[in-house]
Amino acid sequence: MFQEKIPALSARELYGAFKSSRTIGDARIETFTGCDGLDVYNPCVPFFWEGKEYIAGRVERRDSERSQVRFFVREGDVWKPAENTVVLPLQDPSAAIVDGKLVLSGVNVTWPEQPGGPVFWQTDFYVGSPFCLEKLTSGPKQMKDIRIVQLPDGRIAVASRPQGACMEKYGCITKVGFTVVDSLNDLTAEAIENAPYLEKLFCDDEWGGANQLTVLKNGKIGVIGHKACRTYEADGQRLHYYGIAFAIDPDTRRITQDKMIISGDCFPAVDGKRKDLTDITFTAGIRRLGGGKARVYTGLNDTHVGSAVISDPFDCYEE
Numbered sequence: 001m002f003q004e005k006i007p008a009l010s011a012r013e014l015y016g017a018f019k020s021s022r023t024i025g026d027a028r029i030e031t032f033t034g035c036d037g038l039d040v041y042n043p044c045v046p047f048f049w050e051g052k053e054y055i056a057g058r059v060e061r062r063d064s065e066r067s068q069v070r071f072f073v074r075e076g077d078v079w080k081p082a083e084n085t086v087v088l089p090l091q092d093p094s095a096a097i098v099d100g101k102l103v104l105s106g107v108n109v110t111w112p113e114q115p116g117g118p119v120f121w122q123t124d125f126y127v128g129s130p131f132c133l134e135k136l137t138s139g140p141k142q143m144k145d146i147r148i149v150q151l152p153d154g155r156i157a158v159a160s161r162p163q164g165a166c167m168e169k170y171g172c173i174t175k176v177g178f179t180v181v182d183s184l185n186d187l188t189a190e191a192i193e194n195a196p197y198l199e200k201l202f203c204d205d206e207w208g209g210a211n212q213l214t215v216l217k218n219g220k221i222g223v224i225g226h227k228a229c230r231t232y233e234a235d236g237q238r239l240h241y242y243g244i245a246f247a248i249d250p251d252t253r254r255i256t257q258d259k260m261i262i263s264g265d266c267f268p269a270v271d272g273k274r275k276d277l278t279d280i281t282f283t284a285g286i287r288r289l290g291g292g293k294a295r296v297y298t299g300l301n302d303t304h305v306g307s308a309v310i311s312d313p314f315d316c317y318e319e
């Protein structure tokens with residue numbers, strides 16, 4: 001099951017296999033209040049803090065990508081703004097618990113002073129609680145989708161996602177790197193940038209990344225991620241994002257073949273932010289429910305958050 005290098009299956013290949021055998025339950029659009037005129041999407045996986053269930057979401061106007069990350073608290077079937085919690089000028093939040101503290105990360109974008117100028121970004125990490133977060137570190141320039149999880153021995157497993165000019169010699173768009181550091185103090189841009197690459201998850205003209213790392217009961221690491229491609233239609237380009245899962249052996253760095261776990265057509269239809277963003281599932285991750293089931297949480301079309309009950313994709317890696 002675990003291999004040094006897996007075949008790079010295309011998004012369409014994975015989608016075809018998934019569509020023919022998928023079992024989806026309670027697929028719904030999550031409701032957020034207190035954000036009139038704004039969209040909430042691309043969340044972290046919900047987590048519990050002091051007995052309450054929280055989620056952090058990307059909040060912005062439909063006609064803009066200048067976003068904030070805000071915390072919401074569950075009340076029944078609704079997510080309401082969480083009082084006295086931190087608001088950060090980030091995109092696409094992710095949450096992990098390390099040494100009993102919340103580690104929240106998100107993409108910090110520097111916008112050009114003049115229209116058409118270059119856009120720069122990096123992943124920033126904050127540590128503390130929903131009510132008080134302090135800046136911990138930043139990842140490498142132009143790198144999104146950096147994810148962490150604390151291992152049983154206290155070390156930190158890290159998944160990176162290099163893209164851009166550094167990928168030219170590989171003839172591809174992006175890769176996923178993996179490394180382990182001793183502590184949060186060692187979570188530096190250099191350590192993340194030097195994470196050795198996993199081979200081979202993506203076709204050369206496709207891209208993706210890790211969105212959630214989970215320690216499995218046998219010590220392996222379950223990964224929820226995304227795989228994306230583009231098509232060209234009569235009215236222009238269209239992007240397609242799908243949720244995937246695979247596992248990593250942190251000792252040998254061997255990985256399993258990736259598989260699709262969710263797609264946008266599993267959910268009620270929602271508007272897209274743009275006409276090319278109408279098939280987007282930017283999957284935050286899963287909450288394991290037991291009994292072979294899990295609830296997956298995902299951004300939809302850069303406008304909404306969806307969740308659904310699926311077969312637990314990690315069960316087979318723990319056998």
